[in-house]
Amino acid sequence: MQSVLVVDDEPVMLDSAKTFLERFGNMDVRCAGSAKEALGILADSTFDALVVDYSLPEISGIEMLKILRTKGDTTPIIIFTGVGREHAAIEALNNGADFFLKKGESPSSEFRQLVHMINQAAERRLVGRSLGTSRKLLEETIRFFPDAAYAIDRETRVVAWNQAMTDLTGIDAKDIIGKNGGVHAIPFFGRAHPMLTELVFEDEGAITRHKYTIVSRDEGTVCAWTVARADGGDERVIWMKAAALHDAKGAFVGAIGAVRDITGEIGPELLRQQREGASGQEPATRPAPSQGQMLGRLMGRAKSSHREGLRLSYREAKYAEAIGHFDKAIEIDPAHAAAWHDRGVCLRELGRDAEALKSFVRAVELAPDDEEFLFSSAEMLKRIAILRGRKSYFEGAAKTYERIVEINPNHADAWNSLGICMKELGRDHTAAQYFGRAQGIIRQNKASKKVRNFDQLV
Numbered sequence: 001m002q003s004v005l006v007v008d009d010e011p012v013m014l015d016s017a018k019t020f021l022e023r024f025g026n027m028d029v030r031c032a033g034s035a036k037e038a039l040g041i042l043a044d045s046t047f048d049a050l051v052v053d054y055s056l057p058e059i060s061g062i063e064m065l066k067i068l069r070t071k072g073d074t075t076p077i078i079i080f081t082g083v084g085r086e087h088a089a090i091e092a093l094n095n096g097a098d099f100f101l102k103k104g105e106s107p108s109s110e111f112r113q114l115v116h117m118i119n120q121a122a123e124r125r126l127v128g129r130s131l132g133t134s135r136k137l138l139e140e141t142i143r144f145f146p147d148a149a150y151a152i153d154r155e156t157r158v159v160a161w162n163q164a165m166t167d168l169t170g171i172d173a174k175d176i177i178g179k180n181g182g183v184h185a186i187p188f189f190g191r192a193h194p195m196l197t198e199l200v201f202e203d204e205g206a207i208t209r210h211k212y213t214i215v216s217r218d219e220g221t222v223c224a225w226t227v228a229r230a231d232g233g234d235e236r237v238i239w240m241k242a243a244a245l246h247d248a249k250g251a252f253v254g255a256i257g258a259v260r261d262i263t264g265e266i267g268p269e270l271l272r273q274q275r276e277g278a279s280g281q282e283p284a285t286r287p288a289p290s291q292g293q294m295l296g297r298l299m300g301r302a303k304s305s306h307r308e309g310l311r312l313s314y315r316e317a318k319y320a321e322a323i324g325h326f327d328k329a330i331e332i333d334p335a336h337a338a339a340w341h342d343r344g345v346c347l348r349e350l351g352r353d354a355e356a357l358k359s360f361v362r363a364v365e366l367a368p369d370d371e372e373f374l375f376s377s378a379e380m381l382k383r384i385a386i387l388r389g390r391k392s393y394f395e396g397a398a399k400t401y402e403r404i405v406e407i408n409p410n411h412a413d414a415w416n417s418l419g420i421c422m423k424e425l426g427r428d429h430t431a432a433q434y435f436g437r438a439q440g441i442i443r444q445n446k447a448s449k450k451v452r453n454f455d456q457l458v
Contacts, residue, residue: 001026001027001028002025002026002027002028002048002049002118002119003027003028003029003030003046003047003048003049004021004027004028004029004030004047004048004049004050004051004118005029005030005031005032005038005041005042005045005047005049005050005051006018006021006029006030006031006032006050006051007031007032007033007034007035007037007038007050007051007052007053007056007061007064008031008033008051008052008053008056008080009033009034009053009056009057010053011033013053014031014033016107016111017029017031017051017111017114018031020107020108020111020114020115021111021114021115021118024111024112024115025115025118025119027115027118030045030047034056034057034058034059035052035056035058035059035060035061035063035064036058036059038050038052038064039059039064039067042068042073042075046075047075048075048076048118049075049076049077049078049118049121050068050075050076050077050078051077051078051080051114051118052064052065052077052078052079052080053079053080053081054079054080054081054088054092055081061079061081061092062079062091062092062095065077065079065092065095065096065097066095069095069096076098076099076118076121077096077097077098077121078097078098078099078100078101078114078117078118078121079092079097079099079100079101080101080103080110080114081100081101081102081103088100089142089145090243090245090256093245093256094244094245094246098117098121099117099120099121101113101114101117102426142160142162142256145162145164145258147164147241147258147259147260148162148164148165148167148168148169148258148259148260149162149164149165149256149257149258149259150162150165150184150197150256150257150259151245151254151255151256151257152180152184152197152198152254152255152257153253153254154252154253154254155180156180156181156182156197156198157178157179157180158176158177158178158179158180158183158184159177159178159254160173160177160256161173161176161177161184165259168187168259168261169187169188170187171187182194182195182198186230187230188228188230188236188238188259189228189229189230190229190230190233193210194210195240195242195257196212196222196224196240196241196242196257197242197255197256197257198255199212199222199242200220200221200222200242200243200244200255201220201244201252204217207222207224210226211226211227212224212225212226212240213225213226213270213274215239215387215388216387216388216389216390220243220244221241221242221243221244222241222242223239223240223241223242223387223388223389224239224240225237225238225239225240225262225270225387226238226240227271227274235263236261236263236267237261237262237263237266237267237270237271238259238260238261238262239259239260239261239262239386239387240257240258240259240260241257241258241389242255242256242257242258243255243256258389260386262386266383266386266387270351273349273350273351301328301329301332302328302329302330302332302333302336302339303329305325305326305328305329305332305339306325306326306329306336306338306339306342307457307458308322308325309322309323309324309325309326309329309339309342309343309346310322310342310454310457310458311458312325313342313345313346313349314454314457314458315458317349319346319347319349319350320346320350322342322346323343323346323347326339326340326342326343326346327343330343335366336366337362337363337366337367337370337373338363338367338452340359340360340362340363340366341359341360341363341370341372341373341376343359344356344357344358344359344360344363344376344380345376347359348376348380353380353383353384353387354384356380357377357380357381357384360373360376360377360380361377363376363377364377364400369407370450371404371407371408371411371449371450371451372449372450372451372452374400374403374404374407375404375411375413375414375449377400378397378400378401378404378414378417379397379417381393381394381396381397381400382394382397382417382420382421385397385421385424391424391425394421394424394425395421395425397417397421398418398421398422398425401414401415401417401418401421402418405418408448408449408450410441410446410447410448411447411448411449412438412441412442412447412449413438413447413449414449415434415435415437415438415441416434416435416438418434419431419432419433419434419435419438422434
């Protein structure tokens, strides 16, 4: 009989896991409600396997994993969690987890997989690990990734390929695993071409030379997008994220790559910005407020400058020039919420996302119930989240969309975008509810949202 310690801060989860594992897995199960409690138990007891929730309070599941591995404890550990983003799986993998299982909407199915993983992990009792000896672990890890994903070893040989990758490329895992020579790039580029996984340790110049536009970069991880065209296919905008994989001793053994076709999401906007070239020009510097502010406001100068900025941006798409006029309006009236918002729109069009977000946030601070300003802020958060793969931005976007639907329950676009955020955060059931709400509003012809009439304004 296998002995198992289950660590989770949700009592219902602990009870369910204990009942299922004992009844159907013939296991001796002990429970702990926190990492601190579990570490106390492990000081006096040993187990054949540990099942640890990723998002524990105080000491997270990953921190507990690090503590145990640092002490030389090789007890097999399965990270069991509702967090479904690839960064969590890679983090667990690189810190010595034996399996990573996402909590799903079918508990019985997940618990059956958990029984299988516990038995398999306990049998192996790995002391060290290389990519070759943990191929099954990689397959299980990337299986639930929300994006198409694959893994390569140090010789760029494909060692894992999930179902989403098959759906995206039309190539089954059995037909590509074990192959190298850049064949995994052919479905995207029509030829062998460095994927981001092969460039994870290259400098930015080398990555750029291979036609990638870097979105974000941390040690051992890079996120970028590129334009790809397979033989006879249409031009596609492809987002990629690559993360290095290491063995228990910290040696590089390969890389995991996530791939997403964002052509229909923000691809056209990125392509337009690439063709036109980002301005690179800093917004006009705002001088310190003067005593003429009140007089300027009374004379309508702020309104006039804002209107001219709108004309340049809305009518002529002269975004850099329009920013100067919005800055002038803000100089005269720092509480001009619309000027802050429309300044953000111009910055967004110029590809200066971080600056755009700051302007949108300021507009929302000044007009917290304005649907249009809230939606622009939420959309920018979602855009940054998609490009950078940051969970925190999806969470911020979701909160903003929730505020919008509180104000206007018939804002179908906000419900739909809220569903996208929930799906990215691994809350598939909630996402389905929000998608259904959006579709219902549209079917009933009730969709509405508040936006300004720019034809009248300019």
